[in-house]
Amino acid sequence: MSTALSKGRLKGAGSGRPRTPVPSFGGLPTPVRWVVYIALVALAAALPSIPGVADIMSPQNDWASVLVFPIGLYILMALGLNVVVGYAGLLDLGYVAFFAIGAYTGAILGSEYGWGFWEALPVGILLSMIAGLLLGTPTLRLRGDYLAIVTLGFGEIIRVTANNTDWLGGPRGVTNVPRPPAIGDLTFGALSTKPYWYLVLGLIVLVIIIGKRLERSRVGRAWAAIREDEDAAELMGVPTLKFKLASFAIGAGIAGAGGAVYASRTTAILPDNFPFVLSALILAAVVLGGSGNIAGVILGAFLVAWLPERFREFQEFRQLFFGAALVLIMLFRPQGLLPNARRKAELQEGSGGMGTLGAEVGAAATQTVEVDKK
Amino acid sequence: MSNFVDLFWSSTIDGLTIGSIYALVALGYTLVYGVLRLINFAHSEIFMIGTFASVGTISLFGLSGPASGLTLVLVLFCTAAAGMAASGASAVVLERVAYRRLRTRGSSRLAALISAIGASLFLQEVFALRWSNGELHASGRDYVNSERVLEKTELFSIGDGIVRNDKLLVFVAAILMMIVLDRFVNRTRLGRGIRATAQDSESAVLMGVNINRVVVLTFLIGGAMAGLAGALYVVYFDQTRYIIGFVLGIKAFTAAVLGGIGNLRGALLGGLTIGLVENYGASIWGAEWKDVITFSILVLVLLFRPNGILGEALGRSKA
Numbered sequence: 013m014s015t016a017l018s019k020g021r022l023k024g025a026g027s028g029r030p031r032t033p034v035p036s037f038g039g040l041p042t043p044v045r046w047v048v049y050i051a052l053v054a055l056a057a058a059l060p061s062i063p064g065v066a067d068i069m070s071p072q073n074d075w076a077s078v079l080v081f082p083i084g085l086y087i088l089m090a091l092g093l094n095v096v097v098g099y100a101g102l103l104d105l106g107y108v109a110f111f112a113i114g115a116y117t118g119a120i121l122g123s124e125y126g127w128g129f130w131e132a133l134p135v136g137i138l139l140s141m142i143a144g145l146l147l148g149t150p151t152l153r154l155r156g157d158y159l160a161i162v163t164l165g166f167g168e169i170i171r172v173t174a175n176n177t178d179w180l181g182g183p184r185g186v187t188n189v190p191r192p193p194a195i196g197d198l199t200f201g202a203l204s205t206k207p208y209w210y211l212v213l214g215l216i217v218l219v220i221i222i223g224k225r226l227e228r229s230r231v232g233r234a235w236a237a238i239r240e241d242e243d244a245a246e247l248m249g250v251p252t253l254k255f256k257l258a259s260f261a262i263g264a265g266i267a268g269a270g271g272a273v274y275a276s277r278t279t280a281i282l283p284d285n286f287p288f289v290l291s292a293l294i295l296a297a298v299v300l301g302g303s304g305n306i307a308g309v310i311l312g313a314f315l316v317a318w319l320p321e322r323f324r325e326f327q328e329f330r331q332l333f334f335g336a337a338l339v340l341i342m343l344f345r346p347q348g349l350l351p352n353a354r355r356k357a358e359l360q361e362g363s364g365g366m367g368t369l370g371a372e373v374g375a376a377a378t379q380t381v382e383v384d385k386k
Numbered sequence: 387m388s389n390f391v392d393l394f395w396s397s398t399i400d401g402l403t404i405g406s407i408y409a410l411v412a413l414g415y416t417l418v419y420g421v422l423r424l425i426n427f428a429h430s431e432i433f434m435i436g437t438f439a440s441v442g443t444i445s446l447f448g449l450s451g452p453a454s455g456l457t458l459v460l461v462l463f464c465t466a467a468a469g470m471a472a473s474g475a476s477a478v479v480l481e482r483v484a485y486r487r488l489r490t491r492g493s494s495r496l497a498a499l500i501s502a503i504g505a506s507l508f509l510q511e512v513f514a515l516r517w518s519n520g521e522l523h524a525s526g527r528d529y530v531n532s533e534r535v536l537e538k539t540e541l542f543s544i545g546d547g548i549v550r551n552d553k554l555l556v557f558v559a560a561i562l563m564m565i566v567l568d569r570f571v572n573r574t575r576l577g578r579g580i581r582a583t584a585q586d587s588e589s590a591v592l593m594g595v596n597i598n599r600v601v602v603l604t605f606l607i608g609g610a611m612a613g614l615a616g617a618l619y620v621v622y623f624d625q626t627r628y629i630i631g632f633v634l635g636i637k638a639f640t641a642a643v644l645g646g647i648g649n650l651r652g653a654l655l656g657g658l659t660i661g662l663v664e665n666y667g668a669s670i671w672g673a674e675w676k677d678v679i680t681f682s683i684l685v686l687v688l689l690f691r692p693n694g695i696l697g698e699a700l701g702r703s704k705a
Contacts, residue, residue: 154692168636176674329511338503339484343488343501
């Protein structure tokens with residue numbers, strides 16, 4: 013009896029409490045926020061140098077090199093895919109294709125034509141963006157789930173083509189990719205991996221700034237409109253194809269940059285470095301963390317990259333866990349670990365991507381009207 | 387091009403054989419898409435489960451060599467039944483575990499598709515697990531070979547193409563099964579429920595269709611078809627592997643889209659077309675380009691005829 017009473021009282025107290033504004037990070041004055049940002053970046057830059065961290069985070073492998081790949085590059089790619097999946101609500105299952113294009117561009121230009129890393133990087137980004145536009149122009153008119161399959165097919169086309177083309181090294185891939193030239197005292201080397209981390213971190217910061225600026229711009233609002241209801245957005249005068257293409261190209265360019273860095277880090281690439289599973293893992297990172305939310309995506313990518321490295325004894329079961337985790341997250345927390353408030357609401361009401369499932373019965377069925385796009 | 391002419395008949399025969407397997411798998415995609423508007427990404431793994439069940443069943447018989455006579459019929463029948471049962475059951479479990487909750491809450495299709503991808507990765511890895519030295523390892527990455535059930539003999543030849551008994555068996559079994567399914571969906575009460583749900587789920591519910599039963603039935607039928615495809619695949623190739631479904635699944639999906647997704651006859655037409663085009667393409671450019679050819683067809687089809695050759699809709703066109 014008494015327990016029931018106290019339970020009831022607690023419940024009442026909880027719901028009746030006047031809502032005090034939660035102190036949010038966004039509400040802090042701008043200078044304070046900038047100080048926090050700079051402190052975070054400085055902390056991230058110092059990560060490989062702080063004594064003790066390496067023993068906790070990565071006892072088996074060189075911590076700085078784990079930070080570069082997979083952690084850093086996964087974060088970079090997840091941030092890029094977030095532009096496509098999180099902002100524009102387009103499902104890209106062949107994202108690894110753009111990573112591969114960037115990597116192969118950097119590798120071929122470097123090892124065959126003697127270009128330096130810094131000259132090859134922009135070309136890699138550019139070619140990836142062009143590939144994104146070429147793939148996107150015809151396919152972005154399609155329904156969301158068709159797009160997913162076409163992009164998946166594109167990812168496989170790129171991998172199989174690299175495997176079958178002698179000019180791209182065939183199954184043996186490309187070797188002798190040059191490392192970036194030394195900057196002052198920072199020499200990029202097989203064992204000297206810290207400079208690579210600074211490079212990746214720089215790219216991540218750049219991508220975060222670009223992503224944030226885009227999200228709050230006209231482009232970002234157009235993406236949100238497309239994500240929530242493409243037909244309504246089109247009727248309101250949003251040139252949906254143009255904005256979808258923009259998100260595709262930006263995402264592709266970010267993956268391309270990651271690919272170029274990856275090629276110069278490993279100095280040798282194979283077609284098998286770019287399997288479908290990599291696309292699925294990056295997607296898992298975005299969704300797990302909370303698509304649309306930069307902090308969430310970084311957290312998701314970190315977990316996806318770091319957990320198997322740290323717990324190497326479980327590494328062979330990694331895909332098993334990710335498969336199960338993807339299902340469970342979608343069932344119980346489709347908004348991810350650190351959700352974006354707007355995305356959360358969208359996912360619950362069934363928009364935020366491709367509309368609801370058919371054959372649904374219940375509240376959602378009366379809310380949505382399928383527009384037949386014939 | 388001369389290769390294309392030289393190999394025309396053998397490419398045609400191989401194309402029709404593998405195409406009928408694509409068509410059987412494509413039926414599952416088409417049915418589920420027609421009813422739920424969901425790409426059941428894990429359907430390729432349902433097919434893979436069917437192949438493993440068939441390999442297991444064949445090994446149970448402990449054949450010393452290819453069977454003949456009544457034994458052959460018995461083994462083939464049991465293999466097909468086991469494949470269909472295993473795949474059908476796993477498809478139903480898949481629906482219950484990975485999709486039911488999303489469906490009843492009217493979740494986003496993005497969420498359902500990601501859940502499907504997760505289920506697909508999970509199932510692949512489950513079939514890569516092996517016991518060795520009392521410990522579980524994900525080491526089963528190689529092909530698992532099956533005993534040969536059917537002595538592969540030459541029946542007759544068309545031009546330069548040789549028709550073997552196993553190829554004929556695959557083709558005939560697939561066509562027969564598809565006729566049965568087509569009759570079922572178009573003639574029976576349960577089939578009418580499926581078509582009604584595909585056409586307009588809300589009205590179907592109002593008319594007294596038990597929607598949960600329809601969805602489960604759809605998964606069961608689609609799974610059983612994939613299971614039969616798995617059994618035929620094992621009889622034809624004598625092997626399987628944990629990842630066997632991945633590329634085959636995408637091709638089968640392409641077949642479903644090519645024929646018009648949601649359209650059962652379209653799945654047959656699409657499957658055979660993909661099989662033929664892929665083999666003709668391979669005779670011109672080489673077998674290593676097969677997958678690129680298929681995916682390029684997918685992109686082209688979606689560009690120029692996104693509704694497929696025969697048009698979409700399970701319920702709409704032939705209600």
